[in-house]
Each structure stands twice: as structure tokens, then as C-alpha cells.
Amino acid sequence: MLETKNRPIVLVIDDEAAVLEEVSRALEPAGFRCHCCQSAAAAIGAAAHIVPELIISDINLAGESGLVLCERLRTQFCLEDVPMMFLSGAQIPDIVSRSHAAGGTYYLRKPFDPQVLVELVDKAMWMPHLVRHQVMRRRQAMAEYAATI
Numbered sequence: 706m707l708e709t710k711n712r713p714i715v716l717v718i719d720d721e722a723a724v725l726e727e728v729s730r731a732l733e734p735a736g737f738r739c740h741c742c743q744s745a746a747a748a749i750g751a752a753a754h755i756v757p758e759l760i761i762s763d764i765n766l767a768g769e770s771g772l773v774l775c776e777r778l779r780t781q782f783c784l785e786d787v788p789m790m791f792l793s794g795a796q797i798p799d800i801v802s803r804s805h806a807a808g809g810t811y812y813l814r815k816p817f818d819p820q821v822l823v824e825l826v827d828k829a830m831w832m833p834h835l836v837r838h839q840v841m842r843r844r845q846a847m848a849e850y851a852a853t854i
Contacts, residue, residue, distance in 0.1 A: 712738040713830060716757035718748045720767040728761060731819035732826060745769040752782040759829055764793035764800065772807040779808060788829040792817065
């Protein structure tokens with residue numbers, strides 16, 4: 706297993722301590738390091754000091770929407786390329802499409818299956834690498850095409 710300092714950091718935001726613990730219990734044995742925050746303010750403070758490889762947020766945080774918080778984190782701390790997942794037990798119409806519109810990679814309903822969480826986190830971690838690879842391939846193809854003109 707990786708040393709703690711070499712494990713990917715996951716910023717987990719939920720106002721329920723039990724959910725934070727459940728997420729940590731699922732992810733840490735799978736090789737991730739969880740930095741847990743119980744409020745939007747704590748998450749913003751944490752983002753100023755750590756660079757997470759993934760952000761997982763509840764949608765209904767006390768005092769703030771997790772959707773709005775994640776948009777703020779992306780813009781304020783240059784986390785545009787960091788995948789984000791949303792967890793929620795809320796029965797909100799069109800919440801899945803709203804979470805995707807806010808930049809969410811995945812949406813997982815609470816209560817969640819820990820194995821499903823680990824699988825989605827693992828897949829989400831690969832997304833930035835796949836996007837960068839695709840961009841590099843497209844740039845290379847454009848350069849090759851430009852050289853023929």
C-alpha cells in the first residue's frame with residue numbers, strides 16, 4: 706500500500722460526521738487519503754492549503770448548496786481539472802442533471818454502497834488523465850495537419 710503522503714487526496718464535504726466517517730472507511734483502505742470538512746467554510750479553508758485529486762460533496766450542506774460550493778472551489782482555487790462527485794439523500798427534481806451542470810462527474814444517492822463509491826472514485830480519478838491524453842492527441846493531429854498545408 707502507498708505511504709500516506711503518496712496517496713491521492715480526496716476532499717470530502719458533508720455536514721454529517723457519520724457520512725464523513727463512512728466515506729473515509731470506504732476510501733482509505735482502497736488507497737485514498739480523505740481530508741474531511743463539515744462545512745463550506747472549512748472546505749474553502751482546506752482548498753487554500755491542499756490540492757485534492759477529487760472532491761466529494763453533499764448537495765445540501767448547512768447554509769450553502771454543495772453545487773455552489775464546488776463551483777466556487779473550481780474558480781477560486783484553480784481546481785477546474787479536479788473531478789467532483791456529489792452525494793445526496795435529497796429528493797430534488799432534476800438533481801442529477803443539475804449536479805452534472807455544476808461540473809459533477811458522478812452523483813451517488815445516500816445511503817450508498819461503499820464498493821460503488823470506491824469504483825466511482827477510481828473511475829473519476831482517471832478522467833483528468835484521459836482528457837489530457839485526448840487534448841494532446843488532438844493537438845498532435847492538428848500540428849501534423851498544419852505541417853501538410
